Amino acid sequence: MTDVEGxxxxxxxxxxxxxxxxxxxxxxxxxxxxxxxxxxxxxxxxHATVTAKGFADWTSPxxxxxxxxxxxxxxxxxxxxxxxxxDAISASELAVEQIKAEEQQRVLGIIPNFYVSYDHRFVPMSxxxxxxxxxxxxxxxxxxxxxxxLAGINQAGDTPDYVQGAKGYGQRVGAAYADAxxxxxxxxxxxxxxxxxxxxxxxxxxxxxxxxxxxxxASPFIAKGxxxxxxxxxxxxxxxxxxxALTNVYYPPSNRGPGLVFSSALTTTGGRMISALAQEFILxxxxxxxxxxx
Numbered sequence: 001m002t003d004v005e006g007x008x009x010x011x012x013x014x015x016x017x018x019x020x021x022x023x024x025x026x027x028x029x030x031x032x033x034x035x036x037x038x039x040x041x042x043x044x045x046x047h048a049t050v051t052a053k054g055f056a057d058w059t060s061p062x063x064x065x066x067x068x069x070x071x072x073x074x075x076x077x078x079x080x081x082x083x084x085x086x087d088a089i090s091a092s093e094l095a096v097e098q099i100k101a102e103e104q105q106r107v108l109g110i111i112p113n114f115y116v117s118y119d120h121r122f123v124p125m126s127x128x129x130x131x132x133x134x135x136x137x138x139x140x141x142x143x144x145x146x147x148x149x150l151a152g153i154n155q156a157g158d159t160p161d162y163v164q165g166a167k168g169y170g171q172r173v174g175a176a177y178a179d180a181x182x183x184x185x186x187x188x189x190x191x192x193x194x195x196x197x198x199x200x201x202x203x204x205x206x207x208x209x210x211x212x213x214x215x216x217x218a219s220p221f222i223a224k225g226x227x228x229x230x231x232x233x234x235x236x237x238x239x240x241x242x243x244x245a246l247t248n249v250y251y252p253p254s255n256r257g258p259g260l261v262f263s264s265a266l267t268t269t270g271g272r273m274i275s276a277l278a279q280e281f282i283l284x285x286x287x288x289x290x291x292x293x294x
Contacts, residue, residue, distance in 0.1 A: 002077055008033035009078060012052035016063075018044050042067040052078055095123045101289065102200075103136055109288045112140050115188065116279055117200045118289065124226035125200075127193040134189035134199075138181040147177035161252040175250055182246050183268065187239020196226040197235045201279055216276035220269050236272065240265040 002008055012029040016037055023044065027035040040046060048060040055078035065071055089097070098119050105113040114137050125133075137143065151172035154160065160175060162168040188199040202224065204215045223233035244264035248256045 002033055009052050009055065012050055012055075012078070014048055014050045016040065016046050016048045018046050040065055042069070048073060050076055050078065055080060091123045092126065094121065095125055095129060098123065099125065099129050099133055103133070105287050105289050107283050107286050110142065112137055112142055113279075113283060113287045115200050116203055116283075116287070118203050118205075118284070120202075122198075122202070122224065122228050124196075124228070125192075125198060130192050130199065131189045134185050137188065138184045143180055143184075144177065147173055147180060150176040160255040175247070178250060179243060179247065179264075183239055183243035186242045187236050191235040191238050191242075195234050197231070197233065198224040198226065199235055201276055203284060204280060205284065212280050213277065216280040217273050219276040220272040237265075237269065240268040240272075244268070 008029075008031070010029055010031045010033060012033070012035075014027050014029070014035050014037070016025040017023065018041065023041070023046075025037050025040065027037050029035045042065050044064065046063045046065075048063060050058040058076055058078055060073060063071065063073070098117065098121075101119070102114050102117065105116060105118075107113050114133055151169055154172045154176065155164070155169050158164065160172070162171040162175075191197070192199045201219050204212050206212075207215075219233075220236050221233050222230050223235060225231045241261065244261045247260060247264060251260065
Protein backbone atom coordinates (compact mmCIF):
# COMPACT_ATOMS: atom_id res chain seq x y z
CA MET A 1 0.00 0.00 0.00
CA THR A 2 1.15 3.54 -0.70
CA ASP A 3 0.10 7.13 -0.28
CA VAL A 4 -1.33 9.03 -3.23
CA GLU A 5 2.18 9.96 -4.38
CA GLY A 6 3.34 6.34 -4.44
CA UNK A 7 5.33 6.32 -1.21
CA UNK A 8 5.20 3.13 0.86
CA UNK A 9 3.41 3.29 4.22
CA UNK A 10 5.19 0.86 6.56
CA UNK A 11 3.40 -0.06 9.78
CA UNK A 12 -0.08 0.39 8.35
CA UNK A 13 -2.63 -2.00 9.81
CA UNK A 14 -5.04 -4.08 7.75
CA UNK A 15 -8.08 -5.73 9.32
CA UNK A 16 -10.18 -8.26 7.41
CA UNK A 17 -13.60 -9.12 8.80
CA UNK A 18 -16.10 -11.75 7.78
CA UNK A 19 -19.80 -11.89 8.59
CA UNK A 20 -19.27 -13.43 12.03
CA UNK A 21 -17.50 -11.62 14.92
CA UNK A 22 -14.98 -14.42 15.30
CA UNK A 23 -13.91 -14.27 11.64
CA UNK A 24 -11.39 -11.46 12.16
CA UNK A 25 -7.88 -11.31 10.72
CA UNK A 26 -5.20 -8.66 11.14
CA UNK A 27 -1.77 -7.90 9.68
CA UNK A 28 0.81 -5.09 9.64
CA UNK A 29 2.49 -3.78 6.50
CA UNK A 30 6.25 -4.26 6.19
CA UNK A 31 8.79 -1.60 5.23
CA UNK A 32 7.71 -1.76 1.60
CA UNK A 33 4.04 -1.47 2.39
CA UNK A 34 3.24 -5.15 1.79
CA UNK A 35 1.26 -7.52 3.96
CA UNK A 36 -0.03 -11.08 3.82
CA UNK A 37 -3.08 -12.75 5.33
CA UNK A 38 -3.67 -16.47 5.55
CA UNK A 39 -6.47 -18.61 6.87
CA UNK A 40 -9.33 -16.86 5.10
CA UNK A 41 -12.32 -19.05 4.29
CA UNK A 42 -13.60 -19.59 0.75
CA UNK A 43 -17.06 -18.42 -0.34
CA UNK A 44 -17.18 -15.92 2.52
CA UNK A 45 -17.67 -12.18 1.96
CA UNK A 46 -14.85 -10.23 3.59
CA HIS A 47 -14.17 -6.52 3.90
CA ALA A 48 -10.67 -5.17 4.40
CA THR A 49 -9.96 -1.94 6.29
CA VAL A 50 -6.55 -0.27 6.23
CA THR A 51 -5.58 2.27 8.88
CA ALA A 52 -2.41 4.31 9.31
CA LYS A 53 -1.56 7.27 11.49
CA GLY A 54 -2.08 10.52 9.66
CA PHE A 55 -4.12 8.93 6.86
CA ALA A 56 -7.80 8.43 6.23
CA ASP A 57 -9.05 4.86 6.58
CA TRP A 58 -9.41 2.81 3.42
CA THR A 59 -12.12 0.15 3.07
CA SER A 60 -12.33 -2.42 0.30
CA PRO A 61 -15.41 -3.65 -1.52
CA UNK A 62 -16.58 -7.18 -0.70
CA UNK A 63 -13.88 -9.83 -1.21
CA UNK A 64 -14.89 -13.47 -1.86
CA UNK A 65 -12.28 -16.21 -2.35
CA UNK A 66 -12.75 -19.54 -4.09
CA UNK A 67 -11.18 -22.71 -2.64
CA UNK A 68 -7.39 -22.62 -3.07
CA UNK A 69 -7.41 -19.08 -4.47
CA UNK A 70 -4.71 -16.54 -3.65
CA UNK A 71 -5.81 -12.99 -4.24
CA UNK A 72 -3.89 -9.72 -4.29
CA UNK A 73 -5.44 -6.44 -3.31
CA UNK A 74 -3.72 -4.00 -5.57
CA UNK A 75 -3.59 -0.23 -5.73
CA UNK A 76 -4.35 0.57 -2.10
CA UNK A 77 -3.65 4.29 -1.84
CA UNK A 78 -4.22 6.15 1.41
CA UNK A 79 -5.01 9.85 1.47
CA UNK A 80 -3.89 12.21 4.20
CA UNK A 81 -6.64 12.59 6.78
CA UNK A 82 -8.41 15.91 7.13
CA UNK A 83 -6.82 18.03 9.81
CA UNK A 84 -9.27 19.74 12.11
CA UNK A 85 -7.98 23.07 13.29
CA UNK A 86 -9.01 24.72 16.55
CA ASP A 87 -8.77 28.45 16.85
CA ALA A 88 -6.78 29.19 19.99
CA ILE A 89 -7.61 32.32 21.95
CA SER A 90 -5.63 33.84 24.79
CA ALA A 91 -7.16 34.79 28.13
CA SER A 92 -6.86 38.50 27.36
CA GLU A 93 -8.56 38.02 23.99
CA LEU A 94 -11.35 36.01 25.61
CA ALA A 95 -11.86 38.80 28.17
CA VAL A 96 -12.25 41.32 25.34
CA GLU A 97 -14.76 39.07 23.57
CA GLN A 98 -16.72 38.56 26.79
CA ILE A 99 -16.99 42.32 27.38
CA LYS A 100 -18.05 42.90 23.77
CA ALA A 101 -20.85 40.39 24.28
CA GLU A 102 -21.84 41.90 27.65
CA GLU A 103 -22.00 45.39 26.13
CA GLN A 104 -24.84 44.14 23.93
CA GLN A 105 -26.91 42.82 26.83
CA ARG A 106 -30.11 44.79 27.40
CA VAL A 107 -33.25 43.92 29.32
CA LEU A 108 -36.14 43.91 26.84
CA GLY A 109 -33.62 45.19 24.33
CA ILE A 110 -33.53 48.59 26.07
CA ILE A 111 -32.17 48.71 29.63
CA PRO A 112 -28.38 48.13 29.90
CA ASN A 113 -27.42 44.88 31.60
CA PHE A 114 -23.71 45.17 30.95
CA TYR A 115 -22.42 44.11 34.37
CA VAL A 116 -23.73 40.55 34.24
CA SER A 117 -21.56 37.67 33.04
CA TYR A 118 -23.43 34.65 31.69
CA ASP A 119 -20.18 32.99 30.58
CA HIS A 120 -18.98 30.55 33.25
CA ARG A 121 -15.41 30.74 31.97
CA PHE A 122 -13.78 33.27 34.27
CA VAL A 123 -11.00 35.42 32.90
CA PRO A 124 -9.93 38.66 34.62
CA MET A 125 -10.73 42.02 33.10
CA SER A 126 -7.83 44.33 32.39
CA UNK A 127 -7.86 47.85 33.85
CA UNK A 128 -8.65 49.14 30.36
CA UNK A 129 -11.71 46.91 30.09
CA UNK A 130 -12.97 47.92 33.54
CA UNK A 131 -12.84 51.61 32.61
CA UNK A 132 -14.29 50.91 29.16
CA UNK A 133 -17.32 49.11 30.59
CA UNK A 134 -17.86 51.76 33.27
CA UNK A 135 -17.65 54.58 30.72
CA UNK A 136 -20.07 52.86 28.35
CA UNK A 137 -22.56 52.29 31.17
CA UNK A 138 -22.33 55.80 32.60
CA UNK A 139 -22.75 57.43 29.18
CA UNK A 140 -25.56 55.19 27.97
CA UNK A 141 -28.70 57.05 26.95
CA UNK A 142 -30.74 54.99 29.42
CA UNK A 143 -28.50 56.17 32.27
CA UNK A 144 -29.23 59.77 31.30
CA UNK A 145 -32.93 58.96 30.87
CA UNK A 146 -33.08 57.40 34.32
CA UNK A 147 -31.56 60.53 35.85
CA UNK A 148 -34.16 62.68 34.10
CA UNK A 149 -36.95 60.39 35.34
CA LEU A 150 -35.68 60.35 38.94
CA ALA A 151 -35.27 64.12 38.89
CA GLY A 152 -38.99 64.43 38.08
CA ILE A 153 -39.88 62.25 41.05
CA ASN A 154 -37.54 64.24 43.31
CA GLN A 155 -38.95 67.49 41.98
CA ALA A 156 -42.43 66.35 42.96
CA GLY A 157 -41.16 65.31 46.40
CA ASP A 158 -39.14 68.54 46.75
CA THR A 159 -35.94 66.59 47.52
CA PRO A 160 -33.08 67.30 47.74
CA ASP A 161 -33.66 70.87 48.94
CA TYR A 162 -33.03 72.63 45.65
CA VAL A 163 -35.38 75.37 44.53
CA GLN A 164 -38.47 74.53 42.53
CA GLY A 165 -38.88 75.45 38.87
CA ALA A 166 -36.65 74.77 35.89
CA LYS A 167 -33.46 75.63 37.77
CA GLY A 168 -34.23 73.21 40.58
CA TYR A 169 -35.22 70.49 38.11
CA GLY A 170 -31.94 70.94 36.25
CA GLN A 171 -30.03 70.69 39.52
CA ARG A 172 -31.90 67.52 40.42
CA VAL A 173 -31.13 66.00 37.01
CA GLY A 174 -27.46 66.79 37.50
CA ALA A 175 -27.47 65.38 41.03
CA ALA A 176 -29.24 62.17 39.99
CA TYR A 177 -26.81 61.63 37.13
CA ALA A 178 -23.80 62.42 39.33
CA ASP A 179 -25.06 59.88 41.90
CA ALA A 180 -25.22 57.14 39.28
CA UNK A 181 -22.09 58.00 37.30
CA UNK A 182 -19.86 58.38 40.36
CA UNK A 183 -20.99 55.01 41.73
CA UNK A 184 -20.47 53.33 38.35
CA UNK A 185 -17.00 54.79 37.83
CA UNK A 186 -15.73 54.36 41.40
CA UNK A 187 -17.32 50.97 42.14
CA UNK A 188 -17.01 49.64 38.60
CA UNK A 189 -13.59 50.87 37.50
CA UNK A 190 -11.47 52.85 39.96
CA UNK A 191 -11.62 50.54 42.99
CA UNK A 192 -11.76 47.27 40.98
CA UNK A 193 -8.60 48.35 39.16
CA UNK A 194 -6.78 49.36 42.34
CA UNK A 195 -7.94 46.33 44.34
CA UNK A 196 -7.78 43.80 41.47
CA UNK A 197 -11.41 42.78 41.75
CA UNK A 198 -14.05 42.00 39.15
CA UNK A 199 -17.07 44.34 39.30
CA UNK A 200 -19.49 42.03 37.47
CA UNK A 201 -22.31 39.83 38.74
CA UNK A 202 -21.67 36.21 37.77
CA UNK A 203 -24.95 34.54 36.91
CA UNK A 204 -25.25 31.13 38.58
CA UNK A 205 -28.34 29.85 36.82
CA UNK A 206 -28.11 26.29 38.18
CA UNK A 207 -28.41 24.56 41.55
CA UNK A 208 -31.10 24.77 44.18
CA UNK A 209 -33.25 27.85 44.62
CA UNK A 210 -31.66 28.40 48.04
CA UNK A 211 -28.12 28.33 46.64
CA UNK A 212 -29.06 30.80 43.92
CA UNK A 213 -30.74 33.13 46.41
CA UNK A 214 -27.68 33.04 48.66
CA UNK A 215 -25.41 33.63 45.68
CA UNK A 216 -27.43 36.70 44.66
CA UNK A 217 -27.73 38.20 48.15
CA ALA A 218 -24.02 37.75 48.79
CA SER A 219 -22.92 39.42 45.56
CA PRO A 220 -22.65 42.99 46.97
CA PHE A 221 -20.36 41.62 49.67
CA ILE A 222 -18.43 38.86 47.85
CA ALA A 223 -16.50 39.51 44.65
CA LYS A 224 -14.19 37.55 42.44
CA GLY A 225 -10.64 38.75 42.60
CA UNK A 226 -8.66 38.99 39.39
CA UNK A 227 -7.03 35.76 40.59
CA UNK A 228 -10.42 34.02 40.39
CA UNK A 229 -10.80 33.63 44.16
CA UNK A 230 -13.72 34.93 46.18
CA UNK A 231 -12.98 37.84 48.52
CA UNK A 232 -14.77 40.64 50.33
CA UNK A 233 -16.24 43.06 47.81
CA UNK A 234 -14.39 46.20 48.84
CA UNK A 235 -15.03 47.66 45.39
CA UNK A 236 -18.82 47.53 45.56
CA UNK A 237 -19.18 48.59 49.20
CA UNK A 238 -16.42 51.18 48.87
CA UNK A 239 -17.95 52.53 45.68
CA UNK A 240 -21.36 52.93 47.30
CA UNK A 241 -19.91 54.84 50.28
CA UNK A 242 -17.53 56.93 48.16
CA UNK A 243 -20.32 57.95 45.77
CA UNK A 244 -22.57 58.75 48.74
CA ALA A 245 -19.82 60.87 50.29
CA LEU A 246 -19.46 62.87 47.07
CA THR A 247 -23.07 64.02 47.40
CA ASN A 248 -21.82 66.36 50.12
CA VAL A 249 -20.11 68.33 47.36
CA TYR A 250 -23.16 69.09 45.21
CA TYR A 251 -26.23 68.55 47.42
CA PRO A 252 -27.70 71.59 49.21
CA PRO A 253 -26.10 72.26 52.63
CA SER A 254 -29.34 71.27 54.37
CA ASN A 255 -29.04 67.74 52.93
CA ARG A 256 -25.38 67.15 53.66
CA GLY A 257 -23.85 65.23 56.54
CA PRO A 258 -22.92 61.71 57.68
CA GLY A 259 -26.54 60.65 57.78
CA LEU A 260 -26.90 61.26 54.06
CA VAL A 261 -23.75 59.25 53.35
CA PHE A 262 -24.82 56.20 55.34
CA SER A 263 -28.45 56.22 54.26
CA SER A 264 -27.52 56.63 50.58
CA ALA A 265 -24.84 53.93 50.71
CA LEU A 266 -27.05 51.43 52.52
CA THR A 267 -29.94 52.14 50.15
CA THR A 268 -27.68 51.54 47.15
CA THR A 269 -26.28 48.32 48.62
CA GLY A 270 -29.78 47.08 49.39
CA GLY A 271 -30.76 47.89 45.84
CA ARG A 272 -27.86 45.77 44.59
CA MET A 273 -29.17 42.79 46.54
CA ILE A 274 -32.63 43.16 45.02
CA SER A 275 -31.11 43.66 41.57
CA ALA A 276 -29.00 40.49 41.95
CA LEU A 277 -32.09 38.47 42.85
CA ALA A 278 -33.81 39.82 39.76
CA GLN A 279 -30.75 38.98 37.68
CA GLU A 280 -30.70 35.41 38.93
CA PHE A 281 -34.39 34.61 38.52
CA ILE A 282 -36.03 37.13 36.18
CA LEU A 283 -33.87 39.41 34.07
CA UNK A 284 -31.87 36.65 32.41
CA UNK A 285 -35.07 35.59 30.64
CA UNK A 286 -35.60 39.05 29.18
CA UNK A 287 -32.00 40.02 28.41
CA UNK A 288 -30.94 40.14 24.79
CA UNK A 289 -27.39 38.87 24.45
CA UNK A 290 -24.56 39.25 22.02
CA UNK A 291 -22.86 36.33 20.36
CA UNK A 292 -21.14 34.14 22.95
CA UNK A 293 -17.34 34.16 22.64
CA UNK A 294 -15.85 30.87 21.47
